[in-house]
Amino acid sequence: MSQPLLFHCTHGKEEAEKAILPFIVGNVAVTADQQATIFLTAEGVRLVTKGYAEQVKKEGFTPLKEIMDSFIANGGKIWACGACTKPRGITDADIIEGAKIVTAANLVELLAGGAISCTV
Amino acid sequence: MNADKELKASGMACINLTPNIKQAISSMQSSEVLKVFNDDPAAREGVPAWCRLTGHSLIETKEISQTETLFYIQKKIN
Numbered sequence: 741m742s743q744p745l746l747f748h749c750t751h752g753k754e755e756a757e758k759a760i761l762p763f764i765v766g767n768v769a770v771t772a773d774q775q776a777t778i779f780l781t782a783e784g785v786r787l788v789t790k791g792y793a794e795q796v797k798k799e800g801f802t803p804l805k806e807i808m809d810s811f812i813a814n815g816g817k818i819w820a821c822g823a824c825t826k827p828r829g830i831t832d833a834d835i836i837e838g839a840k841i842v843t844a845a846n847l848v849e850l851l852a853g854g855a856i857s858c859t860v
Numbered sequence: 861m862n863a864d865k866e867l868k869a870s871g872m873a874c875i876n877l878t879p880n881i882k883q884a885i886s887s888m889q890s891s892e893v894l895k896v897f898n899d900d901p902a903a904r905e906g907v908p909a910w911c912r913l914t915g916h917s918l919i920e921t922k923e924i925s926q927t928e929t930l931f932y933i934q935k936k937i938n
Contacts (some may be wrong), residue, residue: 757938764874764875767879768874768879768910770884771878771879771882772878772882772909772910772913772914773913773914773915794881801875802875802876808877810879814879814882
């Protein structure tokens, strides 16, 4: 296994394709035995609120919920930026199992530790 | 070539092909061979990359038309 991979996602259902793509690549990564984390910021943090991923669909793409479930089941991590969840009123009680709210320090630690960041 | 298991992956592409190969191979024994049929030409790049990443062996690739391919993947020894 090589360096951890980080995929950044900034969109929610208002831009379904941009919301789904990081999860597609992340899911391919974890099912290729790689360590992958998806870091959600801005509207992207809504993706891990309960019942939200089910609403994110784009013609020609696998529904987000299905990809997200596979990503988590294969060991992928989903981090929601605390600076973005707070103003939206999103707390730990609102988010799905397998995701967590983190701080910028967590992101910096991951990157400083050698993670490779990718925007898709 | 003989295979121990087959995956008919017509219509699968970048989004779900290798995750489905992973799922199929996970229930197999070491050294067993998975035969994968796919009709996405880009898979001829993607499947070898997935094998390099995971350590499974792509032991044969048969291009049976412009788009259709058979992949024979041998599960790695754990």
